[in-house]
Amino acid sequence: YAWDANEEYLFKAMVAFAMRRYSSKSTTQISNVLLCNVTDRVSFWFVVTDSTKNVTTVPGSEVEAAIRMNRNRINSAFLLNDKTLQFLEISSTLSPPVEPSTPVWLIVFGVVLCLTVAGIVFLIVSGIQRHKKKNKESSETENLEEKCEVTITIENGIPCETLDSKAGHINGVYAADDERFTSL
Amino acid sequence: VDVSPESLKEDGRPKWDNKFQYILSCIGFAVGLGNVWRFPYLCQIHGGGAFLIPYFIALIFEGIPLLHLELALGQRLRKGSIGAWNTISPYLGGVGVGSWMVSVLVSLYYNTVLTWVMWYFINSFQEPLPWSVCPLNENRTGLNEECYESTAVNYFWYRKTLNITPDVTENGTLQWWLVLCLAACWGIVYLCTIRGIETTGKAIYVTAIFPYLVLTIFLIHGLTLPGATEGLAYLFTPNLNVLKNPRVWLDAATQIFFSLSLAFGGLIAFSSYNPPKNDCEKDAVTVAIVNCMTSLYASIPVFSVLGFKATTGYWDCLDRNIISIINKFDLPEQSIMRQNYTTWIRLLNSSYPEKIAGLKLKSCDLQEFLDQSVSGTGLAFIVFTQAVILMPGSQAWAILFFIMLFSLGLSSMFGNIEGVFTPLLELQIISKSTPKELISGIICLISFLIALCFTLGSGSYWIDIFDSYAGSLPLLVLAFFEVIGIAYVYNIKRFSKDVKWMTGRQPNLYWQITWRFISPLLLLIVFVAFVALQIQKPPSYAAWNPKYEDFPMKEEKVYPPWVLAICVLLAVLPCIFVPLVALFHLIKRMLGSKDPSSVPPEVFSCHGANS
Numbered sequence: 001y002a003w004d005a006n007e008e009y010l011f012k013a014m015v016a017f018a019m020r021r022y023s024s025k026s027t028t029q030i031s032n033v034l035l036c037n038v039t040d041r042v043s044f045w046f047v048v049t050d051s052t053k054n055v056t057t058v059p060g061s062e063v064e065a066a067i068r069m070n071r072n073r074i075n076s077a078f079l080l081n082d083k084t085l086q087f088l089e090i091s092s093t094l095s096p097p098v099e100p101s102t103p104v105w106l107i108v109f110g111v112v113l114c115l116t117v118a119g120i121v122f123l124i125v126s127g128i129q130r131h132k133k134k135n136k137e138s139s140e141t142e143n144l145e146e147k148c149e150v151t152i153t154i155e156n157g158i159p160c161e162t163l164d165s166k167a168g169h170i171n172g173v174y175a176a177d178d179e180r181f182t183s184l
Numbered sequence: 185v186d187v188s189p190e191s192l193k194e195d196g197r198p199k200w201d202n203k204f205q206y207i208l209s210c211i212g213f214a215v216g217l218g219n220v221w222r223f224p225y226l227c228q229i230h231g232g233g234a235f236l237i238p239y240f241i242a243l244i245f246e247g248i249p250l251l252h253l254e255l256a257l258g259q260r261l262r263k264g265s266i267g268a269w270n271t272i273s274p275y276l277g278g279v280g281v282g283s284w285m286v287s288v289l290v291s292l293y294y295n296t297v298l299t300w301v302m303w304y305f306i307n308s309f310q311e312p313l314p315w316s317v318c319p320l321n322e323n324r325t326g327l328n329e330e331c332y333e334s335t336a337v338n339y340f341w342y343r344k345t346l347n348i349t350p351d352v353t354e355n356g357t358l359q360w361w362l363v364l365c366l367a368a369c370w371g372i373v374y375l376c377t378i379r380g381i382e383t384t385g386k387a388i389y390v391t392a393i394f395p396y397l398v399l400t401i402f403l404i405h406g407l408t409l410p411g412a413t414e415g416l417a418y419l420f421t422p423n424l425n426v427l428k429n430p431r432v433w434l435d436a437a438t439q440i441f442f443s444l445s446l447a448f449g450g451l452i453a454f455s456s457y458n459p460p461k462n463d464c465e466k467d468a469v470t471v472a473i474v475n476c477m478t479s480l481y482a483s484i485p486v487f488s489v490l491g492f493k494a495t496t497g498y499w500d501c502l503d504r505n506i507i508s509i510i511n512k513f514d515l516p517e518q519s520i521m522r523q524n525y526t527t528w529i530r531l532l533n534s535s536y537p538e539k540i541a542g543l544k545l546k547s548c549d550l551q552e553f554l555d556q557s558v559s560g561t562g563l564a565f566i567v568f569t570q571a572v573i574l575m576p577g578s579q580a581w582a583i584l585f586f587i588m589l590f591s592l593g594l595s596s597m598f599g600n601i602e603g604v605f606t607p608l609l610e611l612q613i614i615s616k617s618t619p620k621e622l623i624s625g626i627i628c629l630i631s632f633l634i635a636l637c638f639t640l641g642s643g644s645y646w647i648d649i650f651d652s653y654a655g656s657l658p659l660l661v662l663a664f665f666e667v668i669g670i671a672y673v674y675n676i677k678r679f680s681k682d683v684k685w686m687t688g689r690q691p692n693l694y695w696q697i698t699w700r701f702i703s704p705l706l707l708l709i710v711f712v713a714f715v716a717l718q719i720q721k722p723p724s725y726a727a728w729n730p731k732y733e734d735f736p737m738k739e740e741k742v743y744p745p746w747v748l749a750i751c752v753l754l755a756v757l758p759c760i761f762v763p764l765v766a767l768f769h770l771i772k773r774m775l776g777s778k779d780p781s782s783v784p785p786e787v788f789s790c791h792g793a794n795s
Contacts, residue, residue, distance in 0.1 A: 039514050108306040109364060116371040123378050127621050 003042045007078075008035060011046075014074045015067070019048055019058070022066035027052055197262060198381055199457050205385045207467060209454050210255075212392035212595030214444050214475040217297065217564075220592065223443070224483035225559030226435055228419050231426030236480075238427065238436035243476055246706045247440040249698035250663055252468035253670055254446060258455035259464050260682045264606030265449030268456070269669070276669045278765030280607065282662045282758040283449035287603035289654040289754065290448070292631055293647045294600060295373060296638040297561070298593045299365045303345055304565065305586035306365075308579055315340035316573040334736035337570045342728045345565070349641035350729035350739070352649075352747055356641015363639050366632065372594070374628040377601045379620050380609075381457055384598045391591040391598075398588035399482055402581075406488030409575070415491015418554045419483060430713070437710045442656070444475060447663040450599035453606035463687045465695075486563075493571035494553035501548035508543050561644075564589060601627070645725055652723075653751045658758035660714065664707040665762055671700050723751065 001007070012033040019028040032051055038044040048058040067074065067087060075081055200206040227235045261268040269280030307314050318331035318339060326332070331339035342348050349356040376387040406412055426432050445451065455464065499522060506520045509532065520528045533540050558567050564585075572582045604627060608614060614623060638647055670679055676699055684690045691699075726738035743751065 042517070043511075043514060104310045105303075105306040108309050109368065112302075112306065113364075113368050113371065116368060116375055119375045120371065120378065123375065123383065124621055127379065127619060131619060 008038075010077060011035070014070075014077050015046065015048060015063075018066040018070040018074065019063070022062070022069055197457060199459065200381065201385055203462070205388065206454060206458060207470060208392045209381070209384065209388045209595075209598065210451060210467070210471045211474050211478075212388050213450055213454070213599030214471055215392070215395070215478045215592065216443075216445070216596035217589060217593050218439075218443055219475070219479045220482045220486060220589070221561075221563040222559050223439060223479040224419065224486045225557055225563065226439055227483055228487070228557050230429075230432045230435060231423035232418070233420045233422035234424045234426055235432065235436065238433045239440065239476070242433075242437040242440040242706075243472060245698060245702050246437060246710075247444050247446075248469060248472045249695065249703045250441075250446050250667065251444055251451070251472050252465055252695065253667065253699065254451040255455040255464040255468050255471075256679070256683050256686065257670070258452035259458045259460065259462060259686060262456045262460070263452075264456060264608075264610055265452045265603065266607035267610045268452055272669060272674050274769045275766040276665070276673060276762075277769070278762035279662055279665050279669060280449065281761040281765060282658060283447055283452075284604065284607050285758040285761065286654065286658050286662070287448050287450060287600050288631075289650060289758070291597065291600040291604060292635050293638060293650040293655075294593065294597060295369050295631070296366065296635055296643065296647060298590060298597065299362055299369050299639070300345060300561070300565065301586050301589045301593060302365045302369055303362065304569070305583065305590060308582035308586060311579060313569075313573060313578055313582060314344070315569050316578075330730045333730075335570070337566050337573075338736065340569075341565045346644050347641050348644060348728050350727055350731065351741065352642050352645040352725065352727070353744060354642060358636060359639050359641070362643075363636065366635060366639055370628050370632040370635075373597055373601060374625060376594070377598060377605065377624050377628075380605060380624070381454075381602065384602065388595060388598065391595040394591045395588045396478075396481075398584050399485060401584065402485035402489070403481075405575075405581075406485040406492070409488060409492035411492040411495025412488035413491065414495060414550065414554065415487040415489070416484065418491065419487040431717075434710060434713050434717070437706065438656070438660075438714065441663070441710070442659065443479065444472060445596065445599060447659040447666060448600065448603045449607065450603035453602045454599065456606065461686055461688075465683070465687050465689075465691065486568075489568065489571045490557075491554070493567065493574065494550060494556070496571075496574050497553045498548055498550045501546055505543075505545045505548065508545065509540075512539060512543055645727070648725060649747070649751055650754065654754040654758070657711075657714065657718075657755045660707060660711045661759045661762070664704060664711060667699065667704045667707065671704065676700055723748065 009030070012030045012035070015033045016028045016030050019032075027050075028048065029051065032049045033046060034049065035044050035046045048063050050056055050058050064087075071082070075085055078085060200209075227233075257268055257272075258264075261271050263271060264280075265283040266277065266280035269283075270277040315337045318327040318336045320326070321328050328339070330343060334342075345362075347356065347359050375383075376391075377384055455467075458464075502522050502525055506522075506525060509515070509520060509528070510517065513532070513536075529540070556567075568585065569582065572578050572585065575581050601624075605624060608623065608627075609620075637643065640646075670676065676696065679699075680691050680696070722742050724740050724742045727741050729735065729739045732739045
């Protein structure tokens with residue numbers, strides 16, 4: 001929107017409103033707010049006069065405090081924010097960030113942890129069940145396994161047979177290697 | 185892969201469900217966090233596109249031969265690293281033990297990096313992102329001082345995540361939030377590795393493929409961001425002059441080596457579950473090429489986003505200067521735009537130089553913003569998180585990014601854990617009746633308890649130490665002994681025969697030359713250069729000290745002697761096993777040389793093939 005005399009009028013009204021709210025005396029009028037040095041960039045100086053005290057200006061600190069208290073209302077009147085409507089030498093008080101009662105990350109962490117623990121429990125239980133089933137079957141197939149082991153050494157092993165011609169001793173440590181089936 | 189299933193079952197060794205699972209596991213192991221946050225950085229500081237030349241040369245002469253060697257070894261002997269090297273020759277058993285030791289050390293700290301990733305992930309569900317705003321100080325008059333002087337992103341990383349101490353000697357306390365995340369991470373690792381490759385094989389489908397999906401999404405989004413082209417041009421503009429600098433060649437060789445995760449024993453473990461007649465030569469070439477292509481593919485979105493961040497920083501700098509100029513000279517709004525900023529500055533400087541000097545404008549240079557290159561955790565947790573804040577829909581991007589990092593790291597963890605797990609299963613110390621679930625549970629629990637050290641205030645300094653000393657030098661030494669052991673102790677002709685039996689064709693001249701001469705020589709040169717570079721200056725670290733006078737710059741500190749002793753211990757411990765085990769067997773043989781049942785080494789290969 002363009003800055004014109006109506007906007008200036010609104011600005012004077014807002015400053016007067018701020019002064020009224022701050023000092024809670026309803027004597028400040030729009031005519032007490034004076035603007036000067038208006039530039040095209042839309043920057044200007046303003047003073048607030050006090051009509052009860054012989055047209056003296058209200059001290060700057062009071063005006064500052066009043067504006068600070070009502071900054072939000074002034075901003076929204078112009079559809080601007082602290083960055084786009086700057087009062088020189090009035091820093092905005094910062095609002096604290098919103099903190100939910102439980103931090104969000106704890107909730108997400110709880111979800112992840114529950115899924116992990118559920119998965120682990122499921123796998124362990126299914127592992128135990130499988131182990132029990134295997135134990136029942138393995139006692140039946142014990143005889144068959146020995147026959148299979150003999151066939152392996154014959155079927156497998158090109159290198160062993162080619163090296164058979166070399167005179168060598170079988171190292172006791174390796175021959176006694178009876179690791180067969182890793183139990184699951 | 186045409187071996188009948190019955191003979192395999194008789195063997196009792198677990199096996200992959202299909203070949204794709206095996207290839208995916210190897211790729212997942214090789215493709216890790218380094219592909220995303222180390223390769224693009226190296227590419228950038230070493231002349232962009234020109235870096236690819238030493239990178240591919242190192243790949244061809246060092247990476248692929250070593251990879252083929254390890255995969256063939258594991259597949260032939262069908263044992264983990266300790267058993268395999270014991271079978272090759274008892275004198276070389278130390279190589280296997282050293283590999284196992286390195287896997288243990290790396291697993292400990294690698295999962296802590298994943299803990300940090302998980303912490304950022306679970307914090308990405310907040311609106312606004314917690315690293316985008318500074319918290320207020322106690323009396324709410326302004327922002328927290330540490331945060332104000334550095335940036336919100338830095339504050340969140342150093343204070344809210346690590347709660348870092350100003351010195352490595354100050355331990356601080358256990359950070360409870362990191363302990364929780366560490367427990368969750370080890371829980372996830374346990375869940376995926378609970379039954380060895382039976383469970384990792386299923387998990388790898390997700391953890392290995394998902395990162396590629398996310399990288400593609402980031403690629404498409406990154407290329408649409410403003411400033412992406414500047415970032416990419418900066419990354420890939422070749423500067424062929426850098427090839428004269430030997431440092432570039434060294435970095436390329438070490439990057440290839442560590443990127444392919446060689447000498448960890450994990451690859452030997454993975455290939456030991458293969459059927460014996462499998463084309464390991466094709467597998468090796470496939471894995472190596474996919475790893476390199478992934479590095480290149482990942483650097484594109486990374487640098488698009490970095491270019492976007494630099495451009496946004498540059499525009500912010502310009503805008504701030506423009507506002508101060510407009511305020512000072514009371515010019516109308518929109519009179520100075522980014523495009524005519526330089527002309528305006530020149531005009532104003534010539535007419536009102538004192539006023540301009542009084543404004544204390546910061547010089548805005550896009551090159552300077554692009555030059556702020558980081559690698560490692562700085563890239564992921566500081567630079568990238570800052571870039572993500574600037575994107576619309578930042579929660580989604582942050583969540584995607586951190587899940588991707590988590591999958592990348594997790595698939596590498598599988599390889600590490602398998603490198604620890606498989607040799608333990610084969611050692612005689614664990615009885616056959618203990619269920620695998622228990623063994624993996626005990627490994628994960630012990631690792632979790634030891635890794636609690638890394639959740640202390642000084643934990644991140646210790647992780648840097650582990651990364652630089654345990655995860656670098658011993659691997660070079662072990663890989664050197666691997667190649668020498670196969671080529672000269674086991675004899676390359678016998679090895680070629682074994683490979684021919686497995687793949688159906690004799691390894692050609694390329695393999696013969698690289699295995700015999702080029703790779704050992706290259707490894708020796710890299711090792712010597714690496715050590716020479718390390719001892720040139722006393723090892724120092726950069727500490728985050730809020731009381732430092734140049735804060736937010738990091739304070740350069742030197743390691744105290746007891747920390748240096750630990751560094752040396754970490755580097756030497758895995759390597760020391762090689763001579764120790766050889767000496768042990770030599771002494772045993774000399775003492776027992778009167779015993780007629782002692783055997784010459786050749787017979788070991790016969791039994792190796794038999795198992």
